[in-house]
Amino acid sequence: MEISTALLLNAIIAGLLLGGFYAAVSVGISISFGMLDVVNIAHPGFIILGSYIAYIVNTHFGVDPIAVSLLLSPLFFLLGMALYRVYYLCFEKRGQESLRGLAFFFGILFITEVALILIFGVDYRTVKTAYADTTLRLGVVDFPLRLVVPFLVSMAMVVGIQLFLTHTFFGRAVLAVAQDQLALRLMGVNPVRIKELAFALSIATAGVAGAFLIVIQPVEPSIGREYIGLVFAVCVLGGMGSIWGTLLGAFVLGLAESFTSTFFGPSWAPAVSFGLLLFALAFRPAGLFGR
């Protein structure tokens, strides 16, 4: 097959734009799994929940889905706080997080999926936005706005989280939870409280990522599963709990998927993230950019 420059350039740009979206999808896992050691496999479930909430508000009131998700992110924050409370009391406190905690989150993922199927059915849902059908062209390269807008908002969100984590007391406390909980206690900080808020932040990013998702592509309840491998692949590739690493991991995955669908066909794309994940776990578990 002859590879033209235009095709190659388009694949690269599409991959980078997709990678920006993947960063928003996985930044929450980098916080909860990478920093707090809470293996929240239900994360994609909350992403799909975010998609459906954006969908409902968009169809009824015509509000832009991304604006909706940002406005409603406090709700996801509260949901995350409640979820962590349950998780802490039932599993972390008793030291049972490794097996039963995992099963718990798996159950939560499954319940959100089945509940959404019962309410909305398995049809694909879409949203209407002012920019969805516009594509900018620079020379031979396409910039579809339905990818560009989520990309830009996602970059703002990820950079914002990184600045927040490194420049505020709370943020540094979150980073400290990952390293030494006892030391944190001695500083007069309650690590459980810090974890609760940080976990809530991770769920809030899931809600926003859900709005991006439904802007980018039609959504049905069970596509959340495809993102489980993706979020963990990005997190592991990025070196667990480093926000810049997450960003790089997301771009690597975005490019890999874009190249796979361009040159091998889209039906192979889902295997890319999981394949990379298996590869990373087997040969480089510290991640590409791990410490």
Next chain:
Amino acid sequence: MSNRVFAAAAFAIALAIAAASQLITNEFFFSAAYTVLLYVILATAWNILGGYTGYVNFGSAAFFAIGAYTTVALFYAFKAPLFVTIPAGTAVAGLAGLGLGYLTLRLRGVFFAIASLALAVVLFTFVVNWDFVGGARGAYVMQPAEVPFGLKRYIHLLFAIQVLLAATALVIARAIETSTFGRGLAAIRDDELAAESAGVPTLKLKIISATVSGALMGMAGTTFPYYLSYIEPSSAFSLSYAVNSIAMPLIGGMMSWMGPLIGAVLLGTVQQLVQVTISSAWNLLIVGVLLVLFVTLAPNGIMGWVEAWRQRQKNR
């Protein structure tokens, strides 16, 4: 009870059930019982790695589908009969368990869990793109017209085979539980670091455990294409296998071979009833809710209650 006596009893009971089922005229019984037994095998297999060793496998559906698609591939290639495809599917799934275990069991348990999910998606994509076994369109595996052993219908044969396979799985699970190997696994589950320091070859035991567990899950899938006469990737890789094989041991109790059996029979029967009377989406919701309720409120499952009750009787 020694393992040999237990095995003899289990197979005798299995044969008795298979023979007695010939008196039942309701055809729905056979397909419902086939499915419940399928879950008995899956739950027992999951528990070998999950309950005994403490490693969560989210990829039960992948191993199940490996068994099912090995049958399909061998049937398409050589018209292979069931007595060939059952051991073949079991072996291939065991190899998959070995490979996955070898690659990821050196890491923390959660990585194994995530990798097992990853395996399910990678294999799903592979099967969807593999035209020889029908790809996304699915494959037809016709039930042979002649049924051996003088049975009336093919589903009766499948049911009888499934009873024997379930008995095999239970015998293996109990044998592991009572062996030195099983005690090594329990040591890993309770404190892996301490086990390693005490000289337990943890990695080796974990890999063997993953292999046996994967093989038995594959075994559960080998007869499945004949059961439906038609198989397609999304039904073979259905997430409900993964959820059920976790929920059933958790609800029954993970410490002994009896827990998954109880969980699978209870939950499997309830699901068969709900599926007929209400709908299959509701029945999945019930499994999910029960899983979360049990894991938060009754972490030792039904066998945990029984155990607590026994203790109280003793102390009285």
